[in-house]
Amino acid sequence: MSVREKAAAVSEARPGEEAPPSRRAEARTAPREERPSDRATGPAPSHLRHLTRLLASEIGLTFRRPRNLAMLGVLAVVPVLVGVAVRVASGADSGGSLLSQIAGNGLMLTFAAFAVMMPIVLPLTVAVVAGDAIAGEAAQGTLRYLLVAPAGRTRLLLVKYANVVVFCLAACALVALSALVAGLVLFPVGPVTLLSGTTIPAADALLRVGVVVLYTAAGMAALGAVALAVSTLTEAPIGAVATSVVLVVVSQVLSAIPQVAAVRPVLLTSWWGAFDGALRAPVAFDQMGQGLLAFAAYVLVFGSLAWSRFTSKDITA
Amino acid sequence: MAKRARAVRWGVPVAAVAVVAAAVGTGPVIAAVRSDPSLPDRTAEQLLADVARTWESGRMPPMSGTIVETASLGLPALPGLSGAPGSGASAASLLSGSHQLKIWYAGEDRFRLMLPGEMSETDVVADGDTVWLWDSAANKATRLTAPAAFRGGPHGGPHGAFPPRSGAASPFASPFATPEQAARQALEAAGTDTAISVGDVVTVAGRAAYQIVLTPKSADSLIKDVRVALDGEKLMPLRVQVYTKGAAEPAFEVGFESLSFTAPAPENFSFTPPAGAKVEQGTATPPAGHRPEAAAEAHDRGRVVGSGWDSVLVTSLPDVPAQKQDGKGRDGMDVAALLDGLKGAATPVSGQWGSGRLLRTKVVSILITDDGRLLAGAVTPEALYRAAGVKE
Structure with missing residues (x-):
């Protein structure tokens, strides 16, 4: 969003000033509703309404940004690429790995897509959105205009994080959806063989796809909290994004070194892979539950870090 | 913002870290306290x-x-x-x-x-x-x-x-x-x-x-x-x-x-x-725990010196170049590469028994003598040297 638009959005809060009829500016309609009389009569519902409007406008902005749309496009294309590659190569017997199982069953493409994209592609997109959340506004000089709105820094941060969570969920759902469609088009679909060798009906497999989507989205949301915390530390969005991605890569490198296996349980990345628990019989809820606890711990620690920094820092831009 | 307020704000993430650390750390503690184990004494x-x-x-x-x-x-x-x-x-x-x-x-x-x-x-x-x-x-x-x-x-x-x-x-x-x-x-x-x-x-x-x-x-x-x-x-x-x-x-x-x-x-x-x-x-059996000396043992030339805890496995080194074909262990371990690795990690030692290379780990000592024997056991190097001194 440009400075002009943000300024326009804020100006809507002031009665008597005309807002330019820009579509993007209309996305930020929330402050307009915030009249002193409203607050006097019922603060709580008004705040809630205000928050949801602010969130809606944030989400609208996120999903209308060309850069984010391009990333979502990549997320949608990668499963298709995997599917096409397997389809083209399916003549040769590739030895029975997960990828070759796709050739027999389109639904497996969903799980294969997550296995392929979990390490870097998904985290990268989340890091871009979350790392940009505060630092991007600061870099463009729009952060102080945002703070003019009577939302308060804590609420603004909450809205920013909620927006990141929504993006994580959308990104993971998009990957699953794209993989499902590609799998349906390219391969036969039928009962799915789990990692345990058990075969389950396709409807059950769809349910498990849903579990995988929710779990991976939770894992990405935990990374989002880290990136958001980094984002409050800097005014260079690219720095926040890069830092988050580097953190992801470093922890993946660390978990690959057997000598430092002891740190594995505290690394965020080592819990991402636990989504394969949904592919076992019985479902490894214990592993995934531990993963969710680890994600919650990350959100708690880095969320509070972001809050401390954001509510105490001087906004100079 | 006042300095104190700022300090309080930074206390929140510190508290969050403490809460998480406590939650991680107290899991076993709670389990230990809850069922403070008491069982009837038995010899x-x-x-x-x-x-x-x-x-x-x-x-x-x-x-x-x-x-x-x-x-x-x-x-x-x-x-x-x-x-x-x-x-x-x-x-x-x-x-x-x-x-x-x-x-x-x-x-x-x-x-x-x-x-x-x-x-x-x-x-x-x-x-x-x-x-x-x-x-x-x-x-x-x-x-x-x-x-x-x-x-x-x-x-x-x-x-x-x-x-x-x-x-x-x-x-x-x-x-x-x-x-x-x-x-x-x-x-x-x-x-x-x-x-x-x-x-x-x-x-x-x-x-x-x-x-x-x-x-x-x-x-x-x-x-x-x-x-x-x-x-x-x-x-x-x-x-x-x-x-x-x-x-x-x-x-x-x-x-x-x-x-x-x-x-x-x-x-x-x-x-x-x-x-x-x-x-x-x-007829395949699932792979059992595979130790370096077990890989060598697969060559069926090992014998055990000593008894009980002091057992030392003595075996001759597989003739690596000649056995290139079956150089792979049962579960695909490359024995030749493993031996090279062993030698690389070992330190040269010598004594009355001869000379060779010694590899010390917490549990196992492995001695590779220059005359082509491999000795391994959960014993101190000195015990290995004694075993190496005994010629067949």
């Missing part, structure tokens, strides 16, 4: 007798649980030994790091062992005479006909704790008339080189457990003691720990992380090879 003899009686009366209770194996043997990073990350099913990779194994047990011939990997899984499913070995990464199901062929299971390692009735090495095998006799016999047999005592009651997987501590009497042994935790109620082994001299943490540990004595769901024991999987009629 080693009584305990062994009770154990023998329980085992002879047959059944282990139906249960399901998670077993965690942790090895920090102090091995150098050897090619072919450290499995690629993610290939959790590699037997050699069990020698370093921590590994998880799930077990569902309904009876001696109805159980399932599951070794999860990243997006892969290895299963042993036994239902009566039918035993399946399933490897999801290879999409291969192997049907084993002889249930006895896989005793110990893939987690066996040097001190496989389960199933307890599997090994002929069990001192409680039937020749003894009563459990008391068996216990006395076992104590006497062990008495010459092992001191057996009962350690503190511990909590394993949330259950109070007795500890039997086996302490080698030999000064040459690298092993300080081996602690076997036995469930206080069911007298089933819950954990085996191997402590080495001068280390506070066990060098090897296999034990239950969680355990529940409820009958597992029957679908765990029914295995049908999925469509499209390779099905083999196997």
Whole structure:
């Protein structure tokens, strides 16, 4: 969003000033509703309404940004690429790995897509959105205009994080959806063989796809909290994004070194892979539950870090 | 903003870190406090007798649980030994790091062992005479006909704790008339080189457990003691720990992380090879714990010097260039590369016995002499030198 638009959005809060009829500016309609009389009569519902409007406008902005749309496009294309590659190569017997199982069953493409994209592609997109959340506004000089709105820094941060969570969920759902469609088009679909060798009906497999989507989205949301915390530390969005991605890569490198296996349980990345628990019989809820606890711990620690920094820092831009 | 307010704000993340650290740290503490383990006192003899009686009366209770194996043997990073990350099913990779194994047990011939990997899984499913070995990464199901062929299971390692009735090495095998006799016999047999005592009651997987501590009497042994935790109620082994001299943490540990004595769901024991999987009629045995010296032992030229804890395996080095074809171990370990790695990591030593290279780990000392012998044992290097000095 440009400075002009943000300024326009804020100006809507002031009665008597005309807002330019820009579509993007209309996305930020929330402050307009915030009249002193409203607050006097019922603060709580008004705040809630205000928050949801602010969130809606944030989400609208996120999903209308060309850069984010391009990333979502990549997320949608990668499963298709995997599917096409397997389809083209399916003549040769590739030895029975997960990828070759796709050739027999389109639904497996969903799980294969997550296995392929979990390490870097998904985290990268989340890091871009979350790392940009505060630092991007600061870099463009729009952060102080945002703070003019009577939302308060804590609420603004909450809205920013909620927006990141929504993006994580959308990104993971998009990957699953794209993989499902590609799998349906390219391969036969039928009962799915789990990692345990058990075969389950396709409807059950769809349910498990849903579990995988929710779990991976939770894992990405935990990374989002880290990136958001980094984002409050800097005014260079690219720095926040890069830092988050580097953190992801470093922890993946660390978990690959057997000598430092002891740190594995505290690394965020080592819990991402636990989504394969949904592919076992019985479902490894214990592993995934531990993963969710680890994600919650990350959100708690880095969320509070972001809050401390954001509510105490001087906004100079 | 005032300095104090700022400090308070920064206190929040600090508190959050503290809360998380406490939550992570207090899990075991709470478990330990809650069931502050108290069990009736038993002497080693009584305990062994009770154990023998329980085992002879047959059944282990139906249960399901998670077993965690942790090895920090102090091995150098050897090619072919450290499995690629993610290939959790590699037997050699069990020698370093921590590994998880799930077990569902309904009876001696109805159980399932599951070794999860990243997006892969290895299963042993036994239902009566039918035993399946399933490897999801290879999409291969192997049907084993002889249930006895896989005793110990893939987690066996040097001190496989389960199933307890599997090994002929069990001192409680039937020749003894009563459990008391068996216990006395076992104590006497062990008495010459092992001191057996009962350690503190511990909590394993949330259950109070007795500890039997086996302490080698030999000064040459690298092993300080081996602690076997036995469930206080069911007298089933819950954990085996191997402590080495001068280390506070066990060098090897296999034990239950969680355990529940409820009958597992029957679908765990029914295995049908999925469509499209390779099905083999196997004589294949699941890989047992694979040690470097075991790889050499596969050449069938090893002999054991000494007895008990001081046993030293003496074997001649495989003639690497000549045996290039069968240079691969049973589970694909490249023996030649492994030996090169061993030599690279070892330090040159010499003495009256000759000269060679010595590799010291926490549990095992390995000596490769220049005249082509390989000596290995859980003993001090000096004991290896003595063994090396004895010519065949």
